Amino acid sequence: MGTGTGEVAAFRNVSKSYGRVKAVNGLDLVLRPGETVALLGPNGAGKSSSLDLLLGLREPDSGTVELFGGTPREAITAGRVGAMLQSGGLMSDVKVRELVTLACKVHPKGHAPEEVLTTAGITEIADRRVDKLSGGQEQRVRFALAVAGANDLIVLDEPTTGMDVSVRRQFWAAMRAQADAGRTVLFATHYLEEADSIADRVLVLHKGRLIADGSSAEIKARAGARRIGFELHPSDGRAPDEALLRSLPGTVGLDVSTRTDGVHTVRIRSTDADAGVAALYKAGLYPRGLEVTSLGLEQAFLTITGEQDRTESEEESAR
Amino acid sequence: MTTLIQLEILRTLRNKRYLMFTVLYPALLYVFFISAYGSGGTVAGGVSVKSYFMVSMATFGAVGAVLTGSAQRISLERKSGWTRQLRLTALPGRAYTLGKIAACAVTTLPAIAVVFVIGAIEGVDLTAVQWLGLAAALWLGSFVFAALGVALGYAAQPDAVQPVVMIVYMLMALFGGTWFPVSDSLKTYARFNPVYDYNQLASFIHGQGVAGAAIAALAAFLAVFTAAAAHLYRKDAQQA
Numbered sequence: 001m002g003t004g005t006g007e008v009a010a011f012r013n014v015s016k017s018y019g020r021v022k023a024v025n026g027l028d029l030v031l032r033p034g035e036t037v038a039l040l041g042p043n044g045a046g047k048s049s050s051l052d053l054l055l056g057l058r059e060p061d062s063g064t065v066e067l068f069g070g071t072p073r074e075a076i077t078a079g080r081v082g083a084m085l086q087s088g089g090l091m092s093d094v095k096v097r098e099l100v101t102l103a104c105k106v107h108p109k110g111h112a113p114e115e116v117l118t119t120a121g122i123t124e125i126a127d128r129r130v131d132k133l134s135g136g137q138e139q140r141v142r143f144a145l146a147v148a149g150a151n152d153l154i155v156l157d158e159p160t161t162g163m164d165v166s167v168r169r170q171f172w173a174a175m176r177a178q179a180d181a182g183r184t185v186l187f188a189t190h191y192l193e194e195a196d197s198i199a200d201r202v203l204v205l206h207k208g209r210l211i212a213d214g215s216s217a218e219i220k221a222r223a224g225a226r227r228i229g230f231e232l233h234p235s236d237g238r239a240p241d242e243a244l245l246r247s248l249p250g251t252v253g254l255d256v257s258t259r260t261d262g263v264h265t266v267r268i269r270s271t272d273a274d275a276g277v278a279a280l281y282k283a284g285l286y287p288r289g290l291e292v293t294s295l296g297l298e299q300a301f302l303t304i305t306g307e308q309d310r311t312e313s314e315e316e317s318a319r
Numbered sequence: 320m321t322t323l324i325q326l327e328i329l330r331t332l333r334n335k336r337y338l339m340f341t342v343l344y345p346a347l348l349y350v351f352f353i354s355a356y357g358s359g360g361t362v363a364g365g366v367s368v369k370s371y372f373m374v375s376m377a378t379f380g381a382v383g384a385v386l387t388g389s390a391q392r393i394s395l396e397r398k399s400g401w402t403r404q405l406r407l408t409a410l411p412g413r414a415y416t417l418g419k420i421a422a423c424a425v426t427t428l429p430a431i432a433v434v435f436v437i438g439a440i441e442g443v444d445l446t447a448v449q450w451l452g453l454a455a456a457l458w459l460g461s462f463v464f465a466a467l468g469v470a471l472g473y474a475a476q477p478d479a480v481q482p483v484v485m486i487v488y489m490l491m492a493l494f495g496g497t498w499f500p501v502s503d504s505l506k507t508y509a510r511f512n513p514v515y516d517y518n519q520l521a522s523f524i525h526g527q528g529v530a531g532a533a534i535a536a537l538a539a540f541l542a543v544f545t546a547a548a549a550h551l552y553r554k555d556a557q558q559a
Contacts, residue, residue, distance in 0.1 A: 055407060059557065076407060083407045089399030093330035105322045106408045145404065 014063035025208035038195035041205035079108030082151035107149030120144035135162030223300035230287035327418035345380030373438035380430030393472025466544035473551035
């Protein structure tokens with residue numbers, strides 16, 4: 001345990017409840033140096049609670065949270081962690097430059113304020129009052145506070161909320177530069193395309209549990225990441241047999257609809273589309289208008305969380 | 320830590336509404352009281368109206384400055400999440416509260432000074448040592464209320480903090496001799512009112528000697544308020 005094993009952060013069987021609600025439920029997780037990790041989950045999945053625990057803003061009811069082999073507070077005091085919170089307010093009645101300067105000065109390994117203003121893309125608004133900024137500008141100031149020093153880990157909770165598309169692109173460019181400099185980045189988001197294109201590891205939280213952990217490609221594969229679509233015409237012979245379609249290799253989902261003229265439209269969600277299509281022909285079917293498309297991470301995410309919901313309600317009705 | 324304290328002071332001095340309220344309001348009230356009671360008169364105990372209200376308006380301004388400056392701002396910044404953001408820096412937890420108290424301490428000086436200047440113009444006659452001693456006593460005394468303000472800031476929710484502060488402030492002023500001297504029958508209880516004790520700090524300029532009992536009482540209040548503030552701060556840190 002500890003820094004020797006190269007762990008940036010570790011949750012060990014961590015739980016946290018607020019009243020009756022289990023916000024975080026037995027979370028086990030290790031972040032390694034240099035990873036860019038996306039934390040996904042629907043609202044109320046426990047993303048913000050997990051980040052609060054990681055940063056030591058709250059204490060877990062059970063289990064332990066470690067940052068760089070010590071307590072979160074020790075890591076913060078040593079200047080190893082920078083964070084941007086969704087609920088992090090800013091000081092009013094001060095200028096952006098003054099606030100950034102404060103953050104740089106109190107950081108044990110602080111950068112020069114001008115450099116941080118440039119990194120966050122807020123040089124033009126440096127002389128504006130903090131209370132007179134737009135939502136997107138405020139987010140960039142928060143980001144500046146998170147990168148005010150040479151942190152080893154940067155934690156961002158919904159960082160691009162309120163940013164328009166071009167600013168968001170700039171923001172991720174800045175973020176990537178941080179990751180390229182060897183920093184570990186953990187960000188919570190509900191923009192799945194951000195997770196898909198930026199993260200090299202994706203975590204899916206649902207109802208306080210970690211239900212998926214892998215690369216974005218692995219998560220898509222697990223959800224049945226490709227869709228096979230085709231039509232079966234009565235004139236081509238064999239009628240579709242649902243049992244047969246379901247038995248195709250890799251099939252995790254099936255949907256068949258029939259038009260009045262007897263044409264069947266088939267949609268299959270598959271983890272192995274190549275084998276699935278080959279088996280289709282082998283079975284003597286003649287699929288028309290065959291299409292194989294890949295699912296986005298968003299679809300994968302909905303599938304995984306939906307499966308989890310179903311499993312849970314089945315468990316509950318079985319009790 | 321000094322950077323944060325400097326910035327807290329700077330932003331407080333930039334807030335014009337706050338300065339108007341804490342500095343000009345007691346000064347205007349002072350002018351009003353002198354004309355209402357008659358500038359040549361005395362209040363109970365033979366103290367001149369000009370001198371009595373100079374002290375009570377200086378303390379009124381100082382208490383108002385520290386209570387609103389600490390309680391209101393702390394409560395609002397707890398809500399906005401600024402206190403959370405600060406906990407993600409290497410700054411020790413006490414830096415924030417110390418910054419607030421320092422900013423308050425800076426604003427009490429003009430609140431006291433403006434009333435003193437009016438008093439001097441109206442003819443309050445003190446020696447240089449008395450002026451300085453009184454200013455120092457009232458300035459130091461204001462820290463008791465800064466501690467109370469910090470406690471209220473952590474105790475009250477943001478939407479309730481303003482009325483709570485106002486009620487506490489006005490009740491203490493009403494029974495503390497701010498607008499009229501405390502009657503003899505109420506003096507037994509007034510010792511338990513920090514504003515009364517605060518006003519008593521000025522007794523040495525009225526030839527009544529140094530108010531040892533008031534100093535002791537204020538020291539006790541300071542200890543209680545500080546303990547309460549520390550407790551409420553820790554409770555808040557666990558919940559934030």
